[in-house]
Amino acid sequence: MGEDSRRLGGRTGGRLGDVREAALTLFAERGYRATTMRAIGEALGLRGPSLYNHVGAKQELLRDIMLGTLDRLLAEHAAAVAGIEDPAEQLRRAVVAHVRYVVSHKREVLVNNREVLSLDEPSRVLLVARRNEYERLFRNLVERGLEEGRFEVESARMASYSILDMGNGVAVWFREDGAMTGEEVAAHYGRLALQAVGARPA
Amino acid sequence: MGEDSRRLGGRTGGRLGDVREAALTLFAERGYRATTMRAIGEALGLRGPSLYNHVGAKQELLRDIMLGTLDRLLAEHAAAVAGIEDPAEQLRRAVVAHVRYVVSHKREVLVNNREVLSLDEPSRVLLVARRNEYERLFRNLVERGLEEGRFEVESARMASYSILDMGNGVAVWFREDGAMTGEEVAAHYGRLALQAVGARPA
DNA sequence: CCTACCGATCGGTAGG
DNA sequence: CCTACCGATCGGTAGG
CATH class of the missing domain: 1.10.357.10 (Tetracycline Repressor, domain 2)
Structure with missing residues (x-):
């Protein structure tokens, strides 16, 4: 369970691409500083801290x-x-x-x-x-x-x-x-x- | 003492004009969210909380x-x-x-x-x-x-x-x-x- | 106008 | 990938 919500785009395949894609959408909609790592994770069905398995920093x-x-x-x-x-x-x-x-x-x-x-x-x-x-x-x-x-x-x-x-x-x-x-x-x-x-x- | 640092411009005269002027400079240079009330106060020789005598909110x-x-x-x-x-x-x-x-x-x-x-x-x-x-x-x-x-x-x-x-x-x-x-x-x-x-x- | 301080938010880490 | 949590920041209030 919890293996869905990818294929959003993202030039780089895999999870990293998904994270970038979700971040891009939120940065554009709310602005960088108003976007939390938690919100990016949520868009992918993840918790904020989980993102650090794919990204070094916001x-x-x-x-x-x-x-x-x-x-x-x-x-x-x-x-x-x-x-x-x-x-x-x-x-x-x-x-x-x-x-x-x-x-x-x-x-x-x-x-x-x-x-x-x-x-x-x-x-x-x-x-x-x-x-x-x-x-x-x-x-x-x-x-x-x-x-x-x-x-x-x-x-x-x-x-x-x-x-x-x-x-x-x-x-x-x-x-x-x-x-x-x-x-x-x-x-x-x-x-x-x-x-x-x-x-x-x- | 502490009666200087005004006349920076500010359409509205007095302290409120000074606060607006300092805020404008900092918002333009660093962005709104990166500008703290403390920094605006500092630009005027004041402490952050003192600004609330002139402004209701950032x-x-x-x-x-x-x-x-x-x-x-x-x-x-x-x-x-x-x-x-x-x-x-x-x-x-x-x-x-x-x-x-x-x-x-x-x-x-x-x-x-x-x-x-x-x-x-x-x-x-x-x-x-x-x-x-x-x-x-x-x-x-x-x-x-x-x-x-x-x-x-x-x-x-x-x-x-x-x-x-x-x-x-x-x-x-x-x-x-x-x-x-x-x-x-x-x-x-x-x-x-x-x-x-x-x-x-x- | 100042000091002390609250309450909330948030990026990132620890440790499984 | 998750929960628990730290450390730092910050807007705003209390109370003089």
Whole structure:
């Protein structure tokens, strides 16, 4: 008895994956500090202390979620722009990939948007570094478009911040059962971003 | 002795204003739950329990900050668009006013962006209602511009969300001693927003 | 405005 | 994986 309640997802199979999945849901719904180990255990039909058979500390769950999100975003970005020359098309694909990630990993993105202060050092500096790295990729695309005379903005940096903030904001209002599918939203944001940087046909 | 450490700002004069000001700084720097009443008191040269002579509860400090921010944004918006006919110009002014508020109330905006989950009911529903009200104002401007054939976007709702998310994001990276003044950033975002909605000259 | 202190919560450990 | 429990933290009150 008591062998059920798993298969919730969780990139890593087994119990650890279940714990991460339950933690992700609760962190997104209530916030990191308002989520107790007991509550995470309860979601899995366990007692709080039992979680320590799979996790070293509550903080590790947050760290893995937040750093993992950035790793995956960086990977998706690379795949999205690979093999494309046109900076406008690259930017559009990068934005679509970003928003696609946001709508399909809403909880992760919500946690990433809100819990920076809950992340202990040294993970926090690592996260900020990875975020900066990710932002630079977008900024570079904007700069290339600018050099080639395809875009028209006064600051590539503000443009890249704007584009990322727009995209991250989708996590707040997107509903799986809403009027638009995630794919539609992603496509729309791709076009919105191009328009924001003043993209002109080649 | 012990009659110093005030004049930190705080819309309401006197001690209550000082407490709010200290709380705002700490909530923005460490987060609401990581900020103790003792720490707020310490920032004012007081003991934690002394704060209860001026404040009913820690939660009231958060509520006043968050709801107050929205009240002020709503008022600034009304002033910014009053007397203007052209929806493009109205939108530009509304965005400039928004970003102006963000750069001059960075801490407030950071708290508003991150602490929704820390806000107890019924304040939370009130805040969300006020946020929706504020978003609708932007959405209405976008819709009017669309009706008059001045803008070109597929969804006024996504456009308004994007514009607000862009603007709120400024609180994360803006530095008073940075390369651009708040006024320059606000002006830039005003133009960026118009470009994002595909604004065309009248 | 202060000291003393209560009551509750919570992460994590011990020890099976 | 569980029960029992420790140690620390913290909002708020009592009572001057």
